Amino acid sequence: MDTITTAAPNNALRERMLQDMTMRSFGEHTQKDYIRHVRSFAAFLGRPPDTATIEDLRRYQIAQHERAISPATINGAVSALRFLFGITLKRPEMALGLVVVRCTPKLREVLSVEEAARLIEAAPGIKYKAAFGVAYGAGLRVSEIAHLKVDDIDSTRMLIRVEQGKGRKDRNAMLSPHLLDLLRQWWREGKRRGVMLPHGWLFPGRSCTDPISARQLHRAVHEAAEFAGIRKRVSPHTLRHSFATHLLEQDVDIRVIQVLLGHTKIGTTAIYTKVSTRTMQAVASPLDRIFSLMEGPKRTASPPG
Known part of the structure; x- marks a missing residue:
């Protein structure tokens, strides 16, 4: 009698992998992504991945x-399969042939200060205006805003408590007076609506x-970007990128920005130096130096005759 196989990881293997990820x-x-990648591999294989x-x-x-x-996506699959074979199945030799693809980081889309103001103003209602304000005014991630x-709003210390952010880390984010006022406007409206x-x-x-x-x-x-006439490709994360870039352009120390963003590595924060206009404007072009040298003698030369 033929053995019937499944294209998805069996329940026992899935549960064991989830337990291994939970313990770590x-x-x-991340857990959902890993399971999704393993399921995709199982579908390709046509039999259980083990x-x-x-x-x-x-x-x-x-x-x-x-x-x-x-x-x-390829690198995500590599991470998931390395975990499956190296940790859950105790077959580390399987992962040796998996190849990571080098990613060329894309330049991040950043709004100008004027565009950020237009986007927040065009928000469809006070709830979203306050949420956009948190993204741009405190630099929170989408998942952090949602949760x-x-x-979590500490108006005494002027801080926003971010619990279990990326990497399951807690941190404090900044709370400016204007952002606090915006959040209070939404809180009053939310109370009025009963949500x-x-x-x-x-x-x-x-559901509340x-x-x-x-x-x-x-x-x-x-919706707000379209209403505000902003043609850039924007998302809630664009406001976080703009928060970091605009702080950098205000000469805020990059280590302070690292803490505010919740980055583990300074190198991640340093990406914003690539989009900071002030960083580029602070560098003198060699062409300008050449022209200054060329113009120098002209100013001091005596007129003919």
Whole structure:
């Protein structure tokens, strides 16, 4: 009798992998991504992934390149499969043939101060205006904005508590007086609507017991950008990029910006120096130096005759 195989990881293997990731404090999004990549590999294989060979992994990566899969997706699959075989299945030799693709980092899209003001002003309602204000005024990630609670706003110390941000790290973000005023406007409106629960979400979703979704925030930003006539490709994360870039242009120390953004490595924060206009403007072009040298003698030369 033929054995029927499945194209998805079996439940026992999936649960074991989830347990291994939980023990290592992997975030919810990372866990979902890893399971998704393993499921994709199993679908390619046509049988449970724990029966794979090194040659199967090689064929899978070749197929990914032939399908023009993005480097980020390929590298995500490499990380997931390395974890599956190296940690969960205790077969580290399987991961030796997996190849990481070099990614060329793209220049980040940044709004000007005037564009950021127009985008926030064009927000579809006070809730989204306050959420945009948190993204641009405090530099929070989309997921961090969505999971803010009312009690996370510390108006006494003028701080925003970010609990279990990226990498499951807690940190404090800045709270400016104008941002506090904007949040209070939304809090009063939310109370009037009956959606602002005591100790509840600062930005409730369609149900006041659930937080706003990242998809809702993305849609609101796109709607506001269109209304404001901004032609750049923007997302909620664009406001975070703009926050960091504008601080850098105000000569704020890059290490301070690193802490505010919650970056583990200074190199991640240094990416913003590539889009800072003031950083470029502070450098004298060699062409300007040549022209200054050429013009110098002209000023001191005596007129003929």
